[in-house]
Amino acid sequence: MKLRVSAGSAIALGLMSGPLDVAPCITYLMLPGTCEAECSYCTWGRDDYLSRVRWPEFDIGLLKGVRRYCLQTVEREGMENEMDEVLGSLEGEGDVAIAYLTQERAEILYKHGVRSVGIGLDACTRALYEKHKPGLSWERAMDSFGYDFSFFCHVIIGLGESDEDFLTMSQRMHDQGTRLALFAYTPVKGKRPVGGVSVERYRALQLASYLIEHGTPVEDFGIEGGRLVDIPRGFDERAFLTRGCENCNRPFYNERAGREPYNFPAERFGSYDIEGEIRRYLRP
Numbered sequence: 001m002k003l004r005v006s007a008g009s010a011i012a013l014g015l016m017s018g019p020l021d022v023a024p025c026i027t028y029l030m031l032p033g034t035c036e037a038e039c040s041y042c043t044w045g046r047d048d049y050l051s052r053v054r055w056p057e058f059d060i061g062l063l064k065g066v067r068r069y070c071l072q073t074v075e076r077e078g079m080e081n082e083m084d085e086v087l088g089s090l091e092g093e094g095d096v097a098i099a100y101l102t103q104e105r106a107e108i109l110y111k112h113g114v115r116s117v118g119i120g121l122d123a124c125t126r127a128l129y130e131k132h133k134p135g136l137s138w139e140r141a142m143d144s145f146g147y148d149f150s151f152f153c154h155v156i157i158g159l160g161e162s163d164e165d166f167l168t169m170s171q172r173m174h175d176q177g178t179r180l181a182l183f184a185y186t187p188v189k190g191k192r193p194v195g196g197v198s199v200e201r202y203r204a205l206q207l208a209s210y211l212i213e214h215g216t217p218v219e220d221f222g223i224e225g226g227r228l229v230d231i232p233r234g235f236d237e238r239a240f241l242t243r244g245c246e247n248c249n250r251p252f253y254n255e256r257a258g259r260e261p262y263n264f265p266a267e268r269f270g271s272y273d274i275e276g277e278i279r280r281y282l283r284p
């Protein structure tokens, strides 16, 4: 059986050669085949790329020694059987990224001891979800959080949400015990752009959602006309690290090497003036 491996993970495992500016801390894997969900911002199914990452295929036998991995699923008929087979074949500890759970899907994950699940909600509101993910159901995605896993909600900033939409979603997730895994919308070759986010706005929302996750209520933030204008004290550089399941650092998922990363994959913040970026966003 074949499995897709992110190019960075494949290089780190010695399956292919290439430059590796920052090593992934876990191995990123993906089920083979085409995703049929047709989300507006995703190029999957057109070539080997998902976001900025290439995912070449390798024989699953080559992945036997992987200790910790994230398995990215795709939406299509029969995916559950394949996910079951792959999770049964791999030896290490796995997290799973999936659009939504059903009882059948949850049972498969329980059976294989999966503890941490990333739900690809992506959009902050029902209206944006229905606009960008017309093949999927908002209710089904939200109902997924009712199963017994440690959840991360994947959210893409830059799909047309207001700051208030995002902060309201952050508070809602915090209230139900779910943490966020943030992504920046990334325009990709071969697809008409459907959004965008400046690094300044991303920084401000990263910090705000980090503070909400650490107990600052959304009511404490200054919001005018849906726009974030003031953040309570509590600047913390850890807000700008990649957030997600244990050790998930997703290097270069949203950005080119050499550019300021939206999510820092390691505690090396270089000379970027992150506080200045946030100030510029709040008071342009």
Ligand code: SF4
Pocket (backbone or CB within 6 Å): 069, 070, 071, 095, 096, 097, 116, 117, 118, 119, 152, 154, 181, 243, 244, 245, 246, 248
């Ligand atoms: S947060 Fe990272 S490890 Fe967890 S499901 Fe999402 S991509 Fe995978």
